[in-house]
Amino acid sequence: MTAALTPRERVSLALRELYQRYGYRQYTVGKFEEYDLYARNRNFLAGEHILTFTDPNGRLMALKPDVTLSVIRNTRAEGQTRKVWYTETVYRVPRNSDGFQEILQTGLECIGAVDLYTMGEVLMLSARSLEALGTDYVVDVSHMGLLTGVLSAAGAPAKLTADILAAAGEKNLHTLRALCAGAGLPAETVSLLLELCSLAGPVRETLPALLALPLPAESRAAAEELATVCATLSAFGSYPVRLDLSVINDTDYYNGLLFRGFVDGVARPVLSGGRYDHLLQRMGRPGRGIGFAVYLSELERLLSETLERDADTLLVYSPEDDPARVAAAAAALTAAGGSVRVQLRGEDGVACGRKIAPDGSEVD
């Protein structure tokens, strides 16, 4: 029997139920927004290209390349925490691609009083979002303060910090060493950076090792925050979460907890999230923010089932057959729970389990 829901629809439904179970409200945005919003936050968007058009009033508009900025813009009330989720199509030029694509993403944002509990809840929801896909998955977590704490304690200038974070993001320790040597950073700073970047694996094993490192104050606070968030997460259940400091993002927008999700069989991250207090500050909004997006488009191959047949039964009829008799035969087949494709005898190209005539006789 043909399933009523496609795997993608089943996943969308499971995510909606999951987010609503924790009190997140659906947030719907229009397809377009004033271009100015994106122009002012261009670096926040992964790509540089934005599809624009002029509306009848002469305003420059953009097809949405992102949802988070719209949610933040819509956040005004002080003292009230917003918990929302969305499923939207965004329009972007993916990295190393030469054309716009419609990208379907589901995401979740929590803006306002984001504390240790909230971070644990959002991390749990990100893990459960991947669990809903029904395949092996892993969530890599990191904290921006771990590396930036070491670098600021060593007095590293902004450009060096950005270069070292980029090398950490590639697990490129040979370049990291060369950058440190070129800048003359102290040996203990270099060895701490290398140890941090080499710490990768399940949090159960790596967190104790992280906490045992001789970290400067900012990094220690970050490590302790991460440990508390992971402990909060384990109170919800057991999830495959790894510590991996190659999860980094733009410090102009992101701060604190960062995470990225992968599923076995998909070549790119399918989930990305973290704290974005800096983005809120840049947009003049109070409070703290955390959220994530699940890239449903990346799951296309994982979630698309190959349709082996168009229907269970192919009902073929001749021009001489009484239409009412054909209809009665089709109705009987669907009433029995099967699916039926009805077509004139002689047409090809349809794959069905069996082929019958309106009188029920098998047809070759």
Next chain:
Amino acid sequence: MAEMLSIALPKGRLGEKVFELFSQAGYDCPELRRANRKLIFENPEAGVRYFWVKPSDVAIYVERGAADIGVAGKDILLEQAPEVYELLDLGLGRCRMCVAGPRSFRDDYARTLRVATKFPHIARTYYGSLSRPIDIIELPGSIELAPLAGLSDVIVDIVETGRTLEDNGLAPLTDIVPISARLIANKARYPFREAEIRTLCTRLEEILKDERSPL
């Protein structure tokens, strides 16, 4: 049985050297040593599957997860900027990305500099860092001819020995970045194959350390 680690190797001399290195590290593949036209070779005992790939395509295979890991020149990584981990500098295929031109070349800042190259992204980034306006002339090959024929003022290209430049009355003018072969890994495959990839890195590092240690 565990899934095999798939490795994209660059076809050609560099790829053969890289394969020797991997073999020394315990990832041999006897099938690959038998000359034939196959493109995929497996050694289930060592848990590896090798692909021979055009050198400039290795990063694409790895970034898109067709291969878990691969070996690509730093020139390709800088040019294509793929979203991959760069785990090791293998030190093989060492050369330099240079600005080269006629020995007598003097940059005339009153004019836009015409730069012929196979590496437009690297050239644009380099001159962008110097705020020098340039006109990129992208050529797939025989770059050295461009300044000789008056097509460009300089070239941005890989220089290994400098012999081709010298034979044509050209010389390296500025080094942009040193180039060598790098071990890269797909970011989404890494967490699922971490143990195997780390073991491979450690073994390769040990061999490289022995080879680099002073006599």
